[in-house]
Amino acid sequence: MHSQEDSQSLGQKINQIVVHSSDTETMLQQISQTLAESFGVDGCLTTVIDEDGQPHQIGYWYKEEFVTVLQQWQSRELIALLPNQSELIAIERLQTTETEYLTPSQNKPLPFQSVLSIPICFQGKQNGLITLWRLHPYQWSDYEQERVQKAAESLPIVLEQISQANSIASLKQFVHTSTQYQNAVNQLTMASRNTLDLDQILQLAISGTSQSLQVERGLIITLKYSDLLFKNRPKHIIPKAKITVISECKNNFGSPTPINIINFSDQLCDDSSTLNKTFWLSECFLCQQALINAPEPFISNFNNDIEINKHQSKINPVLNIINLPSVLMFPLENQGTVFGFLLMQNSYSRTWKPEELALLELVSVQVSTAIIQNQTLRQVQNLVEERTAQLQRSLEVQSKLYEKTRQQIDQLRQMNKIKDEFIDTISHELRTPLTSMNLAIRMLRTPGISVERKSKYLDILEQQCTQEINLVTDLLRLQKLESNQTPLNLQIIKISSKLNDLVQIHTETWSQRGLNITVTLPERPLSLQTDADSFDRILHELLTNAGKYADSDTNVSVRAIQQGDRIIISVTNIGAAIAPENATDIFDKFRRGHGVTDKAIKGTGLGLALVKSLVQHLNGTIEVASTPIEQSSSAWVCFTLTLPQLPVPN
Structure with a gap:
């Protein structure tokens, strides 16, 4: 009871x-x-x-x-x-x-x-x-x-x-879910037709699908194969490929049914984005298995911490299996080749229904088509851009050829002008000594010429002959320097003694024009390891040039300093200004300043050309600067020579 x-x-x-x-x-x-x-x-x-x-x-x-x-x-x-x-x-x-x-x-x-x-x-x-x-x-x-x-x-x-x-309720849910699936597919289809923005299509696909399937995270990943012959590989051989996350969606869905007796903590999910993250296929066991299993979808559920810890080291961190251990990977294919996956992840173990897999299959086809169409469109666009660029380059080449032809014509005209100037200069430099030599010879043949006059004419002959020899020698030396046929004879020279010797020689020559020369040196003695003959010739030509073009009764300044392992020597005079456009031309062969003929300044136009070649031979640099003097037609003209310490070759 x-x-x-x-x-x-x-x-x-x-x-x-x-x-x-x-x-x-x-x-x-x-x-x-x-x-x-x-x-x-x-x-x-x-x-x-x-x-x-x-x-x-x-x-x-x-x-x-x-x-x-x-x-x-x-x-x-x-x-x-x-x-x-x-x-x-x-x-x-x-x-x-x-x-x-x-x-x-x-x-x-x-x-x-x-x-x-x-x-x-x-x-x-x-x-x-x-x-x-x-x-x-x-x-x-x-x-x-x-x-x-x-x-x-x-x-x-x-x-x-x-x-x-x-x-x-299940039937109602099935109808509701089917409607959701159909809407997701319809939206994806319309987006594929109405937009060319692949990122927008992919984001719509992964967000619509993951939300319809109540998935906590959805990814779209692509594979880029390194080996173009990967199609012929045995299926169990894993090809070398790089994986890239091209779209991602995260949803705040929990387990649909409370199957845990104890809900002792919420599943944690990494909030950091994995979009555009890359890793190698060899770094992820799950991706390898999904590729081997293709074209069938690959499903993996890690049911406990032991399984997760066992496989965690073999799975790339991007998949985050610690927090999202339930994984489904649906292949994206093109002509039998897997080039990516739709990846769905949950924090709880899940059984996938046939209708859910059918939805994923429809979405995978849409996504595959969108990616292939986008790649094809990009290839066509690239081809059009390449053809356009080729046409543009062709037009640019034609324009450059025209400009080059015009420049060559200008250069030919300039060369003709230089040639005429050279002929005038070299004719003068050759004819004048020869005339003097011819006159001296005729005078020597005069009967009864005195011993004193005979000696004078012989001196003229010797002087003019030496001038001709020097001209030919300079031409030959320039040719050897330009063809890199001149060896270096390295030795350590004392800068102060070299400068003093050269200054002493030119002081005597310049005294008739009232030119003074000053030398400024640091207290610490300067030395340079270089080719002594080339160094002497460079300074000789620079001083000779300064003396030629300096105004009478002015001062020529020579200054030497050391910067690191380089010696810098400047030669400055007051004289005719050098136009900026002629600052580099004056180092060309047979190129002389304007008005030198009117002023009867002797020279062949080889001195500065020889200086430039010798400086380059010594791995140095030579620059010229012309600074106008206020209320004067003259300018400060400064040649700056920079020479390095040359190492002795092994």
């Missing part, structure tokens, strides 16, 4: 729960709590079984003090501890019956020791299961077993209503 009253009271409580519960999830949880409290157990599972005999929906309740014991287990795993049963099972100590009830795959410590479980049947077919457990061994009394059987008799219709409600 007492058992019947308890059963009636328990049945009334269950009926009240059914009447007042707003949803099946809450209903199952409250039923589990009511059963657990009525029997005084540590926990209770109320399971709805579908037509295939699989757990369809689970309600659970447990005492809070047992959280740490149960946190490693899921409700479906707890059900799996027991075999398929058609009658009541009462287990006092589960540990002693481990071989009978535990599956070989279980390696966790048991979450409880004592179990009382009874199937619930409706119209001869099981549609539910009640499981009561205690964390410690416990002997279930006949009274408790009888009560749980009575409780089971009050639940078949309730569980059948829940099952039907779930079926209706």
Whole structure:
């Protein structure tokens, strides 16, 4: 009688729960709590079984003090501890019956020791299961077993209503989901037709698909193969390829069903973007397996920390399997070649339905087509741009050829002008000595010429002959310097003694024109390792040039300093200004300043050309600067010579 009253009271409580519960999830949880409290157990599972005999929906309740014991287990795993049963099972100590009830795959410590479980049947077919457990061994009394059987008799219709409600909800969800899938595909199709922006199409594809499938993260990745012959490889051989993340979407979705008994912490997800991140195919085991498995989709679920830790080192961090261990990779193909993947990830284990895989297949086709079209369009655009650039370059080349031809004509005219000037100069330089020599010879043939006059004419002959020899010698030396046929004879020279000797020679020559020369040297003696003959000739020509073009009664300044391992020597005079456009021309052969003929300044135009060639021969530089003097037609003309220390060759 007492058992019947308890059963009636328990049945009334269950009926009240059914009447007042707003949803099946809450209903199952409250039923589990009511059963657990009525029997005084540590926990209770109320399971709805579908037509295939699989757990369809689970309600659970447990005492809070047992959280740490149960946190490693899921409700479906707890059900799996027991075999398929058609009658009541009462287990006092589960540990002693481990071989009978535990599956070989279980390696966790048991979450409880004592179990009382009874199937619930409706119209001869099981549609539910009640499981009561205690964390410690416990002997279930006949009274408790009888009560749980009575409780089971009050639940078949309730569980059948829940099952039907779930079926209706599933059908509605299927219709809603199908509509979502169709809308996602339609939007992607319209975007592919209406825009050429590949990034926009890819972002729409990955965001629409991941949201429709309730996926926490979606990626689109591409493969760029290094070996163009990768198509002919055996399938198990992994080609060398670089993977790039070209689109990404993150959603704040959790597990769709509360299958964990203990929701002790939220799954953490890295907020940093992986867009445009790259890595090698050889660095990711999952990507390799997905490529081998293509054209079929590749699905991987890491069910526990042990599996994750085992494979983590072989999977690229971009995939973040620590926080998102459930992975589906759907291949993107073109003519049988996999060039990328649609990648879907969740923080919870997931079973993919056929309609979900069908959606991914449609999206993969759209995405593959969009990428191939974009690549083709870019190739066409590149080809057009290349052809346009070639035409532009052709026009530029023609324009440059025209300009070059015009410049060559100008150069020819200039060369003709230089040639005429050279002929005039060289004619003067050759004819004048020859005339003097011819006159001296004729005078020497005069009968009865005195010894003094004979000696004078011989001196003229010798002087003019020497001038001609020097001219020819300079021409030959220039030719050798320009053809790099002159060897270096390196030796250390004292700058001060060299300058003083050269200055002394030119001082005597310049005295008739009232020219003074000053030499400024640092207190520390200067030395230079270079070719002594070339150094002497350079300074001789610079001083000779300064003396030729300096105004009378002015000063010529020679200054030498050391900067690092270089010696810098400047020769400055006051004379005719040098136009900026002629600053480089004066170093050309036979090029002389304007007005030299009018002023009767002797020279061949070879001196500065020889200086430039000798300076280059010594790896140095020569520059000229002309600074006008206020209220004067003259200018400060400064030649700056920079010479390095030349190392002795090995």
